[in-house]
Amino acid sequence: MEKWQDPQVIAFWIAIIIVFIVTLLFFVVKILHAGYKRMTEANLRETQLLLDHQKKLLETNLYAQEKERMRVAGDLHDSLIGKLVVVKMKSQIGVTLTELDTMLEESITEARRISHDLTPPLLGYSRIDELIEDILAPWRDKFEMNYKKDVTNSQDLPSEAKIQVIRVVQELIVNINKHAQAKAVSVHLRYSDRYFTLAVKDNGKGFDTSLLKKGLGLSNMELRMQYLNASHKVKSVPGKGTTTIIATIINPPL
Template identity: 65%
Template sequence: MEKWQDPKVIALWIAIALVLVFTILIFVIKIMHAGYKRMTEANLREARLQLEYQKKLLETNLKAQEKERMRIASDLHDSLIGKLTVIRLKSQTGVPITAIDEMLGEGIAEARRISHDLTPPLLEHTALQDLVAELINPWKENLKIDYFSDIRTEDALPPNTKIQMVRIVQELITNINKHANATAVKVHLRYTPNCIALLVKDNGAGFDTTILTKGLGLSSLELRMQYLNAKYTVNSTIGVGTTTVLVAPVPQTTTTNG
């Protein structure tokens, strides 16, 4: 009988083969376990970062709401209540009724503006391009505004989408008016069956986008962008101006006006 046919030799080779297979199997399992552990740790880190990001956005949202309440309270106290107090004093001193009527008209207009800032009237039944036009109209006293809308669908947007877009335009123009020292602004709105695109460009002082720190306004904008699932870019050149471009997908819940 050949040596390799010896049962002891065969058993030895089988044992060696089993040991090798078992060793390779353990090695593979350890590699897979290490890879799974690294992947799990990476997912946990990503989840923690996402949670921290969401927490910061929530804090920003709360701060933005509180800032908006303070602004409205200031408007009511300094503007509307001030006008009403003057009207009361004037009426007590015998001022002609025509003057009183004119001041009442100013007070009503101021109350309407504050109410419009809270929620635009007929939001559900007013087209987005009309809401934006109503919003920017008062700013034309301080800025030369070129507003252009390109509407390529008759589908109605959900009210929540419209109010977020209006607030984005409002915050961008407010920031331009406060910080950019601009004299002219372009606001271009495009609405197609697939997306909403917005361009806001000013001729102001500009800033260095590489050292931009997010203030409350920009953080609030980012929160609204996230709500709309939008992509956006901010390009700015010092001494030339700033351009903000936003593109948001159209929500699937849109309905066609009959």
């Protein structure tokens, strides 16, 4: 009988093969476990970063809401109530009805402005292009305003989305007024069955975008972009103005 046919030899080699296979399986399982562990840890880190980011945005949103309440309270106290106090004093010392009527009209106008800032009138009945035009109208005395709209979608945005877009436009125009030293502002709205894009451009002093910091305004913008499922980009060159572009795909619709 050949040596390799010896049952003890065969058993020995079978044992070696079994040990080899078991060892190989052990290392394969170890490698797969280590890879799974690394992937799980990476996913946990990513999830934690996302949660931290969402927490930061929530804190920013709450701070912005509180700041807005304080601004409205300040407007009511310093502007509207101040005008009404003057009306009361004037009526007590005796003035003409014409003068009182003028002061009351100013107070009514101020109350309307504050109410308009809180929630634009007829929000659910006006299309987004009309609301943007309404927001831009008071700034035409300050800037050379160019508003171009290309609306081919017969469906309007939901009211919740419209208020977010309006707040973005308001914030951009206010920032231009505060910081840009611009003379002209161009707003281009495109709303088709597939895309919603909004570009706001000024001819102000511009800035170096590499130095852009995520302050309250930018965090608010990012929060609104998340709500709209949109993206935004800020392009600026010192001395050549700033352009902010907002874009989203209308599928599913906003």
